[in-house]
Amino acid sequence: MHAFNYHRPSNVNDAAALAAKSADSKLLAGGQSLVQAMKLRLAAPTDIVDLGMVKDLAGIKSDGKTVTIGAMTRHAEVTGSAEVKKAIPALAVLAGMIGDRQVRNMGTLGGSLANSDPAADYPAAVLGLGATITTTKGTHAADKFFKGLYETALRPGEIITSVSFPIPKRAGYMKFKNQASRFAIVGVFVADMGNGVRVAVTGAGPCVLRLAEMEKALGAKFAPESVAGLKVKSDGLNSDLHASAEYRAHLITVMAKRAVEAAMK
Amino acid sequence: MAVKVSMKVNGKPVSADVEARTLLVTFIREHLRLTGTHVGCDTAQCGACTVHMNGKAVKSCSMLAMQAEGADILTIEGLAKADGTLHPMQAAFKEHHGLQCGFCTPGMVMNAVDFAARHPNASEQEVREALDGNLCRCTGYHNIVKSIVAGSKAMAGAK
Ligand SMILES: Cc1cc2nc3c(=O)[nH]c(=O)nc-3n(C[C@H](O)[C@H](O)[C@H](O)COP(=O)(O)OP(=O)(O)OC[C@H]3O[C@@H](n4cnc5c(N)ncnc54)[C@H](O)[C@@H]3O)c2cc1C
Ligand code: FES
Ligand code: FES
Numbered sequence: 001m002h003a004f005n006y007h008r009p010s011n012v013n014d015a016a017a018l019a020a021k022s023a024d025s026k027l028l029a030g031g032q033s034l035v036q037a038m039k040l041r042l043a044a045p046t047d048i049v050d051l052g053m054v055k056d057l058a059g060i061k062s063d064g065k066t067v068t069i070g071a072m073t074r075h076a077e078v079t080g081s082a083e084v085k086k087a088i089p090a091l092a093v094l095a096g097m098i099g100d101r102q103v104r105n106m107g108t109l110g111g112s113l114a115n116s117d118p119a120a121d122y123p124a125a126v127l128g129l130g131a132t133i134t135t136t137k138g139t140h141a142a143d144k145f146f147k148g149l150y151e152t153a154l155r156p157g158e159i160i161t162s163v164s165f166p167i168p169k170r171a172g173y174m175k176f177k178n179q180a181s182r183f184a185i186v187g188v189f190v191a192d193m194g195n196g197v198r199v200a201v202t203g204a205g206p207c208v209l210r211l212a213e214m215e216k217a218l219g220a221k222f223a224p225e226s227v228a229g230l231k232v233k234s235d236g237l238n239s240d241l242h243a244s245a246e247y248r249a250h251l252i253t254v255m256a257k258r259a260v261e262a263a264m265k
Numbered sequence: 266m267a268v269k270v271s272m273k274v275n276g277k278p279v280s281a282d283v284e285a286r287t288l289l290v291t292f293i294r295e296h297l298r299l300t301g302t303h304v305g306c307d308t309a310q311c312g313a314c315t316v317h318m319n320g321k322a323v324k325s326c327s328m329l330a331m332q333a334e335g336a337d338i339l340t341i342e343g344l345a346k347a348d349g350t351l352h353p354m355q356a357a358f359k360e361h362h363g364l365q366c367g368f369c370t371p372g373m374v375m376n377a378v379d380f381a382a383r384h385p386n387a388s389e390q391e392v393r394e395a396l397d398g399n400l401c402r403c404t405g406y407h408n409i410v411k412s413i414v415a416g417s418k419a420m421a422g423a424k
Contacts, residue, residue: 005266006285006331031328035288036309048285052332076321100398101376102312105321106328180310182397 002044008053012159015054016136020157022047027159029072029111032103057110057161062087065167071110071160079104088129090171090189090263094121097175099182110160113145116152116207118238119183123208124173128189128200131165149206169194170222172263174255175203178242185243186251190214190259192222199256204237204248214256222264224257272333274299275343289333290314290325293340301341301371305400312399315372316340322379324398341371344378353419354378354412363412365403373399373409381417389414 009015019025025047028034037043051057057072062083069078078084079096098104098112098121112122113133126133126142133140136159145153154160168191175187184203191198197218199211217226234249243251270287271280274297281296293302293316305313307326314326317339344352351359354377364370373396380387380395387395392413393406401409 001286003266003284003286006268006329008331008334028329028332031332032309035327035329038286039307048329050329050331053334100312101380101395102315102322102324102398103309103327105318105323 001038002041004045005047006050007047008050010053010055012054012057012136012161015049015051016157016159018047018049019159023156025049025157027051027114029108029114030074030106032099032107033111033115033117051110051159058108060084062167066164067091067167068162068164069109070162072108075099075104075107075109075112076101078109087167088165088171090168090173090191091125091129091165093262094125094173094189097121097173097177097182109163113163114152114154114160116146116150117183118149118205118207119178119181119185119187119203121173121175121184121187121202124184124187124189124200124202125165126163126200127208127210128173128191128198129165129168129171130191130193130198131163133160134162134164135160143210146207151207166193168192170263172259172261172265174258174262176251176255186248186255188252188255188259190218190256190263192218192263197222201252201256204252206238211252211256218260222260224260224264227253227256227260230256268331270330270334272330272336272338274338275340283330285329285331287330288326289316289328289330289338292330292333293325293338299340299342303368303371305368305372310398310400311369311372312376313369313372315375315399317375317379320379320382322376339375341375344374352378353423354381354416357416357419358409358412361408361412361415363404363409369399369401369403373401373413377413377416378420381413381420385417385421387414387417392417 026045028050058070084092171191175184187202189200199214202208232249232252234245237245239245266285303313305311309327
């Protein structure tokens, strides 16, 4: 790992000021992606701004309409939260599927979204529920946040502070995981919002994406058979040593059907 | 950049001036000379480096020592009693042959102790799932799972 200057601000304004100071600075949350990237020298920031001691960035609140989760909330806290389990059980299930216990004890919601790994789980819930991402510079709608492979709408030095998830009528998440890494080969989040259905797919494209055709079919009738026959085109989907684009296309239909089944339970 | 880091390790306050890029596992092994915590993969996969931070299992190869500032760290050396009496989970690993070469064992035991404290009546299936982040190249896992099921019961009984 290359050497860097280490900063440990105690509030979010100081963190933002420190992050803005140097063009090659990086925010550090759980470190589960960033520390490994630095060890491999895929990332070599001059400055690390550690969010670990920043006040008021972690925590879960629910007001009956939305569940708001602080950026520094660990995956283990979300999966274990009674409030999340009650309001959006699919979100608690999803957080419990991320990596392994040790990773879930450190990894954070904000880190996962900022990283926008093409196979990450949280982006599926954020896009699937149409969540709002609050940052030090304003808010981002989920539909405009994920821009591409490891690319988001965040500007340099912009810090995610929390994410507000609208509470759906019902929702389900299913992932076909890579047995070695636990990341999604394909993961599908289905949400019946009461006034429409949203379907978000992770693992299949450069970043999380929505499937209009499935949303329409499920809007007409929210049942597994509405999507079971829908074939997804493999054009533009990821193809790697784990799965071909055609296999991923096939998996999207299978996972979508199972996610609907999970949502109806 | 040299920085000062302070934490409690196995109940004792420790502090040192380290390079900011020092990993927690490096601090534990090379600065404190507590070599029971192992480095298997160095890439967050194998769990041999698992320690507890404030009672929760974490991979010490995947975080900076600075991220443990002020924390309570427990390593495998801190589990047994001062008189050498093994922790119930360690005793269960011994009894049920939960190790062969022993390389993965410190991480397995540390993860198991945290898991068992939170899930006192875990099923064999739940134990297997809890081992997602720990790899063993010798045992085939079966005796590790048996050890953890037995160790969990012993821990619940010892309360
Ligand atoms: C073995 C292993 C298995 C894993 N399996 C999965 C899996 O199955 N599914 C999955 O989704 N993920 C998985 N992950 C990734 C894990 O969820 C990470 O924790 C997550 O991607 C990054 O979160 P972090 O808090 O560790 O962020 P860090 O690694 O600290 O940071 C990641 C990036 O986000 C930026 N950042 C962090 N916080 C903020 C913020 N508040 N605002 C703006 N930018 C910020 C950082 O600057 C950095 O660029 C796995 C990781 C490991 C090591
Ligand atoms: S050495 Fe840390 S997970 Fe393998
Ligand atoms: S006992 Fe040898 S690696 Fe597990």
